[in-house]
Amino acid sequence: SHGPSSSGDAHHRRDPPATAVIAIGSNQGDRVDLFRRALRALDEAGIAVDAHSALYETAPAYVTDQPSFLNAAALVRVRDASHPMANDPVLLLDRLKRVEKELGREEGGVRFGPRPIDLDIIFHRNGTHGCERLEVPHPRYHERPFVLAPLADLAANHSSSNHHIPIASSSPSRGEKNTGLHRGDDDAGTRGGYGGGLGTWADPIGAGLATAARLWAGSGGEANVNAAGSGATPIRRVMPIGGGVNGRPSGRLWSWGDRTNVMAILNVTPDSFSDGGALMMDRHDDRHDPAVNVAAALAAARRAIESGADFLDVGGQSTRPGASRVSANEEAARVVPVVEALAAMLVAEYPDREVYLSVDTFYGDVAESAASAGADVINDVSGGTIDRTMHARVANLPRPLPYVAMHSRGDPTTMQLPENTRYATGDVCAEIARESVINANRAVRAGIEPWRLWTDPGLGFAKTKEGNWDVLRGLGRIRERMGGALARAPQLVGASRKGFLGDVLGDSGRGRDESRVRSPRDRDVASAAAAVAAVAGGADVVRVHDVRATVDAVRVADAVWRSRRGDAD
Numbered sequence: 001s002h003g004p005s006s007s008g009d010a011h012h013r014r015d016p017p018a019t020a021v022i023a024i025g026s027n028q029g030d031r032v033d034l035f036r037r038a039l040r041a042l043d044e045a046g047i048a049v050d051a052h053s054a055l056y057e058t059a060p061a062y063v064t065d066q067p068s069f070l071n072a073a074a075l076v077r078v079r080d081a082s083h084p085m086a087n088d089p090v091l092l093l094d095r096l097k098r099v100e101k102e103l104g105r106e107e108g109g110v111r112f113g114p115r116p117i118d119l120d121i122i123f124h125r126n127g128t129h130g131c132e133r134l135e136v137p138h139p140r141y142h143e144r145p146f147v148l149a150p151l152a153d154l155a156a157n158h159s160s161s162n163h164h165i166p167i168a169s170s171s172p173s174r175g176e177k178n179t180g181l182h183r184g185d186d187d188a189g190t191r192g193g194y195g196g197g198l199g200t201w202a203d204p205i206g207a208g209l210a211t212a213a214r215l216w217a218g219s220g221g222e223a224n225v226n227a228a229g230s231g232a233t234p235i236r237r238v239m240p241i242g243g244g245v246n247g248r249p250s251g252r253l254w255s256w257g258d259r260t261n262v263m264a265i266l267n268v269t270p271d272s273f274s275d276g277g278a279l280m281m282d283r284h285d286d287r288h289d290p291a292v293n294v295a296a297a298l299a300a301a302r303r304a305i306e307s308g309a310d311f312l313d314v315g316g317q318s319t320r321p322g323a324s325r326v327s328a329n330e331e332a333a334r335v336v337p338v339v340e341a342l343a344a345m346l347v348a349e350y351p352d353r354e355v356y357l358s359v360d361t362f363y364g365d366v367a368e369s370a371a372s373a374g375a376d377v378i379n380d381v382s383g384g385t386i387d388r389t390m391h392a393r394v395a396n397l398p399r400p401l402p403y404v405a406m407h408s409r410g411d412p413t414t415m416q417l418p419e420n421t422r423y424a425t426g427d428v429c430a431e432i433a434r435e436s437v438i439n440a441n442r443a444v445r446a447g448i449e450p451w452r453l454w455t456d457p458g459l460g461f462a463k464t465k466e467g468n469w470d471v472l473r474g475l476g477r478i479r480e481r482m483g484g485a486l487a488r489a490p491q492l493v494g495a496s497r498k499g500f501l502g503d504v505l506g507d508s509g510r511g512r513d514e515s516r517v518r519s520p521r522d523r524d525v526a527s528a529a530a531a532v533a534a535v536a537g538g539a540d541v542v543r544v545h546d547v548r549a550t551v552d553a554v555r556v557a558d559a560v561w562r563s564r565r566g567d568a569d
Contacts, residue, residue, distance in 0.1 A: 016081035018050055018205055019125055020092060021154060023138070023147050024072045025118040027060065030251060031070040032240045032400060034103055034117050036449065041099045042076065046083065047092075051075040052450045053150030054485045056225075057236045057253060061144065062112035070238075070253075072451070073122065073150035075205070089124045093134050096121070122147065123208035137208055142215055145224060145235055151212035152221070156484040226258040237488060239451050240400050242356060242376025246343040254356070254402075256490045256540045259562060260531075260554040263311035263358065263543040264304035265496065268292045268334045269318050292316075297338045298345055305355055308551035311377065313543060314338050314370075315360030319381050319461075323412040328363040328387075335359060336369045343374025358404075362386040364393035371397050377454075379404040379492075381461065383439045384446075386411055395447030404454040404492055405440055407432045409462035420462040428467045429474035432457050433481035440486055450485050454541075456492040460499065468500040472530065475537030494543035495530035496550075497523045521545075528553040536561050 026034045032055075039049055053073045060066045078086035085091040096119040101107075104116040122138045129136040141147045220227075225237050236255040244250030301312050316334030317326045342357055358377035359370035364387050367378045383405040384390040394403050409420040423431040436455055444450055457471045457478055471478070472495065479487045495501065497520040505518065505526055524546040531542040531550050535557035544550040 016077060016079070016086065017125060018075050019047075019078045019086055020076055020089065020121050021123040021151065021205060021209065022074055022076055022096065023118075023120045023122050023141070023150065024074060025069050025120075025146075026116055027067045027069040028114050028116040029104070032251075032253075035070065035072065036400065037103055038099055038117055038119065039074075039449070041102060042095075045095055045099070046079050046085075047095065048077045048079050049074045050077050051154055052485065053153035054237050054488050055239060055253075055451045056146055056149050057238045057255075058146040059234045060112075061146070066114045069146065071146040071150060073147065073154055075154055087126065089121055089126065089129045089136055090131065090134055092124075093121060122151065122212075123205050125205055127204040141212065145216075145219065148212055148216040148219065149225065149235060149237075151209055152216040153485040153488060155209035155213035156487065226255060239402055239490075241402055242374070242399065244399060245372065245374045246340065247347045248343060248374060252354075254354075257562075259558050260535050260539065261310040261541040262308060262547055262551050262554065263313050263492070263494075263541050264301070264307075264309035264547045265543060265545050266297055266300055266304075266312055266314045266338070267318075268297060268314060268316050268338050292334050292338060294337055294341050298341055301342055301345065302349075304547045305350060305353065307548040309355065309547045311356045311358050311541065312342060313358040313360050313379055314342070314375075316366070317361070319360075319412045321412060321416045321460075325411065325413070328365045331361060331363060332366045332369050335361065335366060336373050339370050339375050340373040362390065364389040368393050368397065371399065371401055375401070377402045377404065379406075381406045381456075381458070382408055382411070383436075384443060385409075385439065391443045391446030391448060394443075400449060400452055402452050402454055402490075403443060403448055404456055405436065405443055406456035406461065406492075407436050407439075407458035409435075415462040421464045421467065423467070428463065428470045429457075429478045430481055432471065433478045436478075437482055437486065453486065454490040454492055455479070455482070455486065456494065459493065459495050463500075465500050465503050468495075468498070472533055472537065475534060475539060479538060490540040491538060492541045492543060493531075493534040493537075493539040495534065496527040496542075496544040496546070497521070501526040501530060524549055532557040 024035060024038060028034075035055075042049065051074065056071045058069050058071055060069055078092070080086065085095060100115075100117050100119055105118070120138055121134065121136055122141050124136045127136075138147075141151070224235055226235075236253075237257060238253040238255045241252055241254040242248065243252045297314075304312060314335055316331040317323075339357055339359060346353070346355055346357070356376040357374055358379045359367065359375040360379045360381065361367055361370065362380050362382040362384075367375075367380070367390065371378070378394050378401055380390055380403065382390075385408070394401065409415055410417065414420060425431060436457075440450075440453055440455070443453060455478075457475065459468050459471055463471060472493075475491065475493065479491060501523045502518070502520065505523065527544060527546065528549045531539075531544060532553050534542055535554050542550060542554060
């Protein structure tokens with residue numbers, strides 16, 4: 001498998017503490033592939049990756065006439081605590097330089113110039129080190145936003161208990177600081193506040209990361225991300241997305257956070273709760289389900305794109321409460337031809353539009369087939385809990401596609417049973433965050449890089465009516481409690497036409513008009529309102545049926561809640 005998968009067993013045994021924090025950079029060749037190869041090379045050298053930041057794309061610093069850099073940071077651990085490399089930062093540096101050379105970096109290049117891969121030690125568990133070859137903490141980390149942003153991601157992950165968590169950790173209890181420090185001094189005992197005194201600390205890595213997080217926040221923090229034209233150094237939080245199949249562009253990076261993306265629902269099913277059969281052939285016999293009407297699916301996709309959709313989400317199985325499960329083969333027969341046709345359509349008709357294809361499936365087989373047909377995103381409503389092969393299959397796709405790990409319990413036939421809608425603490429948002437972190441860590445242990453993950457709180461899945469409203473109003477709190485890079489991951493929210501909206505509208509015939517029972521299709525205005533509420537809570541992508549109305553609604557919401565400094569007038 002790809003990525004830092006082998007470090008995941010840290011949850012099941014007591015490992016040695018983290019060894020160092022390293023910064024990773026690249027601006028030559030296939031940057032994402034070089035990152036993945038670097039992580040694999042470290043793993044093969046006995047260096048586990050215990051936590052990883054998001055990916056950031058930034059303009060070059062110092063020498064500006066060169067391509068943009070991809071940057072990240074990782075908390076690493078030498079597995080064998082008795083190995084000299086575990087305690088000697090120079091020996092660790094030697095191994096990092098060997099990896100750089102293996103990946104094509106040549107010695108004697110232009111200082112601060114282009115390079116296929118760059119691996120720097122920022123902090124080390126021994127605190128400070130100074131010699132001709134290496135200075136720790138890194139002497140310039142404090143002046144580099146492209147280093148501070150990834151370090152801030154790691155700061156929220158790091159725990160002084162040495163309980164390593166690959167991407168995120170549950171938030172500390174009220175009043176407790178999750179800084180990883182063993183003392184409370186705000187400057188972490190640093191020389192000039194940048195880490196020169198870390199050797200006096202019980203946890204130099206935690207102290208260094210906490211200092212980096214404060215420096216990042218003091219420079220504007222999240223306001224700097226995607227803040228083009230604000231005067232700050234351009235920095236984008238990004239992830240690789242699809243491309244390279246059926247003539248579509250390869251090497252694309254997708255950024256989020258500056259505006260809300262809209263995901264259009266394309267259900268190629270006969271039994272979805274609100275539009276079942278709309279994209280199926282009329283003719284069928286008693287022995288077979290109706291066939292997918294590919295032409296109708298293409299027409300629906302064109303309408304969605306012209307209305308402003310950013311993603312097209314193709315699903316071949318109803319996941320409404322109580323729905324019967326369709327086999328992987330049957331679902332693939334519905335989904336794959338549509339994905340393939342949509343990929344060809346995007347190349348032929350929308351070559352200049354950034355529209356992405358998502359496949360809604362909880363089967364690993366279907367995910368693999370859809371990816372080969374041109375899918376850009378795997379959207380799994382079970383988060384890998386129904387098909388236990390899903391995580392490994394997504395990890396080993398030829399292209400590192402994003403993976404949506406939605407929160408749910410059980411499956412569509414059992415998810416609304418009391419044992420699945422009951423949350424032990426009574427705090428549904430806290431429980432969703434905790435369970436989402438656990439499941440995301442399973443995905444990482446299977447080999448899915450942390451920077452490929454999306455989250456989704458799973459409205460309508462294993463939630464009571466009241467629980468759904470708690471979730472919608474608590475989206476920000478869910479993210480906050482996830483912590484670290486996972487809190488920065490794209491958040492997908494799907495409220496469109498769901499039953500909890502119908503409850504407040506009186507769709508059952510009770511309330512405003514007892515003579516009429518309204519259908520889910522009558523909930524589109526309410527769905528747009530729910531999308532606005534999701535944007536207010538920080539959602540990055542909303543999954544909807546009525547694209548046109550939702551696009552208008554979220555653009556207004558974006559103007560209110562996503563405005564940047566200096567945009568007020």
